[in-house]
Amino acid sequence: LLAHLATSLTAIGGSTYLLRKQLDYNLEEQEARFDEVEGLLRGHIGLIEEALERLEKKVGSGGIPKGGLQNREMYEQRGKDDRK
Incomplete structure (x- = not known):
């Protein structure tokens, strides 16, 4: 009975070690x-x-900072996705 318990604990410990090692490798x-x-x-x-x-x-932005409304039409013409 004691030998069976020791074998089981060794198997569980070995499996845990190998799984941990594989998980660390996969994470890297x-x-x-x-x-x-x-x-x-x-x-x-x-x-x-x-x-x-x-x-x-x-196109020229006329001094309007990046993200201004000057070129809005140009950006809205392309890339529209009307599918729902």
Whole structure:
């Protein structure tokens, strides 16, 4: 009976250790993937902001700060999604 208990506890302890080790590994891999995706998104956002600044310079904002109403028609014409 004592040997059976010791074997069971050893199996449970070993399984717990292996699961913990696998979870730690998966967490590190997930964080690395998220960092990669975050860098990619930041790069794309930077490109989009640069293109937007070029468009605003091309169209002219008349001294209205970023996000002003001067070019509202241009922004509203594209990207509308009327589907519901």
